Amino acid sequence: MQSMIKAMAGTPPHAHHPWPRRIVDADTWSALAAQLAEGRWTLAGLWGDAGAVHMALLDMSRGESQGELAVASLPCPTGQFPSVARRHPPAHRLERTIADLFGLEPVGAPDDRPWLDHGRWRVGHPLGITTETSGEGAPYAFLTAEGEGLHRIGVGPVHAGIIEPGHFRFTANGETVVRLEERLGYTHKGVESLMAGASLERAARLAGRISGDSTVAYSIAFARAAEAALGIEIPARAHWLRALMAELERIANHVGDIGAACNDAAFALMHAHTAVLRERVLRQSSACFGHRLMMDKVVPGGVAIDLDRAGAEGIRSLMATIRQAFPPLIELFDNTASLQDRTVGAGILSHALAHQYGCGGYVGRASGRAFDTRRDLAYPPYDSLRFDVPLFQEGDVNARLWVRIREVEQSLGLIDQLLEGMPSGDISVAIGHGPETREGIALVEGFRGDILCWLRLDPTGIVERCHLRDPSWFQWPVLEAAIEGNIVADFPLCNKSFNCSYSGHDL
Amino acid sequence: MRKLLFESLTRAPLTEAPPDMELADIAALATTLGDVARRRLGRSLSIREIDAGSCNGCELEIHALANAFYDLERFGLRFVASPRHADVLLVTGPVTRNMREALERTYNATPSPKWVVSVGDCAADGGCFAGSYAVVGGVSAVVPVDLHIAGCPPSPETLLKALVALIGHVSQGARAP
Numbered sequence: 001m002q003s004m005i006k007a008m009a010g011t012p013p014h015a016h017h018p019w020p021r022r023i024v025d026a027d028t029w030s031a032l033a034a035q036l037a038e039g040r041w042t043l044a045g046l047w048g049d050a051g052a053v054h055m056a057l058l059d060m061s062r063g064e065s066q067g068e069l070a071v072a073s074l075p076c077p078t079g080q081f082p083s084v085a086r087r088h089p090p091a092h093r094l095e096r097t098i099a100d101l102f103g104l105e106p107v108g109a110p111d112d113r114p115w116l117d118h119g120r121w122r123v124g125h126p127l128g129i130t131t132e133t134s135g136e137g138a139p140y141a142f143l144t145a146e147g148e149g150l151h152r153i154g155v156g157p158v159h160a161g162i163i164e165p166g167h168f169r170f171t172a173n174g175e176t177v178v179r180l181e182e183r184l185g186y187t188h189k190g191v192e193s194l195m196a197g198a199s200l201e202r203a204a205r206l207a208g209r210i211s212g213d214s215t216v217a218y219s220i221a222f223a224r225a226a227e228a229a230l231g232i233e234i235p236a237r238a239h240w241l242r243a244l245m246a247e248l249e250r251i252a253n254h255v256g257d258i259g260a261a262c263n264d265a266a267f268a269l270m271h272a273h274t275a276v277l278r279e280r281v282l283r284q285s286s287a288c289f290g291h292r293l294m295m296d297k298v299v300p301g302g303v304a305i306d307l308d309r310a311g312a313e314g315i316r317s318l319m320a321t322i323r324q325a326f327p328p329l330i331e332l333f334d335n336t337a338s339l340q341d342r343t344v345g346a347g348i349l350s351h352a353l354a355h356q357y358g359c360g361g362y363v364g365r366a367s368g369r370a371f372d373t374r375r376d377l378a379y380p381p382y383d384s385l386r387f388d389v390p391l392f393q394e395g396d397v398n399a400r401l402w403v404r405i406r407e408v409e410q411s412l413g414l415i416d417q418l419l420e421g422m423p424s425g426d427i428s429v430a431i432g433h434g435p436e437t438r439e440g441i442a443l444v445e446g447f448r449g450d451i452l453c454w455l456r457l458d459p460t461g462i463v464e465r466c467h468l469r470d471p472s473w474f475q476w477p478v479l480e481a482a483i484e485g486n487i488v489a490d491f492p493l494c495n496k497s498f499n500c501s502y503s504g505h506d507l
Numbered sequence: 508m509r510k511l512l513f514e515s516l517t518r519a520p521l522t523e524a525p526p527d528m529e530l531a532d533i534a535a536l537a538t539t540l541g542d543v544a545r546r547r548l549g550r551s552l553s554i555r556e557i558d559a560g561s562c563n564g565c566e567l568e569i570h571a572l573a574n575a576f577y578d579l580e581r582f583g584l585r586f587v588a589s590p591r592h593a594d595v596l597l598v599t600g601p602v603t604r605n606m607r608e609a610l611e612r613t614y615n616a617t618p619s620p621k622w623v624v625s626v627g628d629c630a631a632d633g634g635c636f637a638g639s640y641a642v643v644g645g646v647s648a649v650v651p652v653d654l655h656i657a658g659c660p661p662s663p664e665t666l667l668k669a670l671v672a673l674i675g676h677v678s679q680g681a682r683a684p
């Protein structure tokens with residue numbers, strides 16, 4: 001951290017917790033971009049603000065469980081900033097988004113096409129100095145691939161299954177994918193503009209609806225950023241209940257998706273069984289917390305509902321059910337040659353890309369990147385719990401599924417510990433505000449990976465600016481690389497094994 | 508695998524009793540259904556799901572309809588991959604400006620008679636996303652809606668009740684009371 005802060009050599013702005021923020025000049029900004037490219041830091045976020053850009057950097061140089069985070073901010077009085085993507089490609093889509101939403105120009109950026117703005121909003125730069133636009137839609141120049149016998153296949157935004165919308169443009173040589181280009185932004189709802197000027201309560205509800213499958217993780221990220229900004233300590237029991245909900249959410253998503261991926265490999269039996277397990281988790285969550293997905297149950301200041309004795313018993317028996325039902329399914333997964341034939345060696349993501357992009361969650365952990373916020377930037381109660389971070393090296397569909405299988409087992413162990421050691425006492429504290437402008441940041445491990453939340457509150461406790469960065473920002477781009485050389489028919493399976501969020505990315 | 512399959516033969520099914528089919532807001536729908544529709548559709552409906560900008564929460568619960576507890580298909584309801592095969596469009600989300608055209612085109616690609624069911628509080632009027640520069644509003648701001656299912660997200664049970672009632676009305680050609 002000391003080295004990172006020294007590298008920034010700027011002045012600190014408002015109170016900013018728990019990690020530092022420094023205002024830097026353009027030279028320092030560019031130097032940091034160069035250090036990102038060298039692999040010295042990992043890019044954890046890049047977002048716009050009124051007349052400024054911010055960049056969150058992760059430093060893992062002190063080793064496992066000693067991660068540090070810092071934010072560098074560059075004022076842009078002329079509406080321009082030196083492009084980070086010019087040196088460090090993972091910044092690409094983030095910079096295009098800053099240009100779309102704020103009208104700030106990344107100078108020297110290799111790709112100046114709009115990203116979330118499809119020309120339909122009737123307003124340009126909705127979060128910056130706005131301009132009026134026709135709203136009739138703008139043509140989009142897809143990248144080209146040239147050669148004899150190449151053909152293009154466009155898919156989406158409406159897909160064949162019950163999934164979120166996005167467009168995929170394949171260039172194929174026969175059956176083999178030569179290039180995949182994603183076009184996203186279809187579910188852009190303008191969440192960050194709705195948050196500006198909102199009360200903490202309303203902003204928390206919006207945060208819980210950025211990606212429905214990760215509603216608990218998002219709510220924790222938002223609440224932690226708010227609590228950090230306001231310097232609030234929440235009761236220990238609230239931390240533990242949050243983690244309980246987060247691990248239930250992780251298990252529900254992992255078991256459901258493991259089956260769904262097998263289904264995409266034409267192995268429906270697995271799906272039928274894991275869907276039952278997922279349903280059991282959701283029903284128990286509803287019985288304990290009053291909502292199947294546990295939406296709005298984590299709130300700034302603590303949690304909205306306590307766990308009673310019957311609820312704890314219900315979760316214990318659910319754990320026993322999963323422990324009995326899960327292992328035979330895993331054995332089946334491991335012993336079905338037709339399934340292995342599809343998953344082994346398909347959609348390989350290299351270690352180099354996983355590290356360069358700072359891929360979180362099972363995407364990174366299946367390609368040798370051992371990062372888990374719960375361990376590496378531990379927050380309560382994980383700092384007092386025992387668990388492993390499963391790591392695989394192969395980087396294929398199979399490895400991504402194995403990480404998720406192993407994580408289910410870890411979550412079962414975590415829930416045992418949570419029920420066992422649950423402290424008694426209050427479940428929330430009152431939230432105050434001010435008296436001055438305050439800022440907070442949080443990094444929280446959702447099932448898909450690390451979610452970043454950055455928040456600025458005005459002296460009356462109203463949200464001035466809130467940015468939420470989904471793990472998918474650093475996973476979608478590498479899916480394009482992982483699919484190269486695979487056959488088009490394997491795309492649904494590869495895509496499912498990444499399982500990136502559309503809504504979380506599009507915001 | 509044999510053991511798993513064998514156990515499924517000997518164990519009682521998980522599938523639960525069909526839901527109670529009384530649902531007040533279905534009544535309004537009945538008026539839109541004629542005799543022709545009844546004869547053509549019989550007792551089965553093909554559903555095409557469209558995410559017009561949802562947070563994905565509604566999709567998760569629509570997915571759950573296929574699990575062994577709800578087993579949607581026993582009611583003659585099935586999800587199809589193309590709007591051209593669909594009788595019902597199940598639409599979620601506030602309709603985003605970026606999805607508006609795709610929704611219109613999917614609607615136009617669906618042959619008549621067709622019904623649109625909007626799912627979730629966002630689909631009613633934009634929900635908590637209403638008022639954003641990027642959101643048109645509810646589904647009915649873009650295509651005509653026959654039935655709305657409320658909830659954030661609606662539970663699979665609520666979804667099932669509404670869809671079973673829908674098929675009941677379609678097959679009986681019932682009129683609103």
Ligand code: SF4
Pocket residue numbers: 209212560561562563564565599600601626627628629630634658659660
């Ligand atoms: S109704 Fe709720 S669950 Fe459904 S899309 Fe809207 S916010 Fe998500």
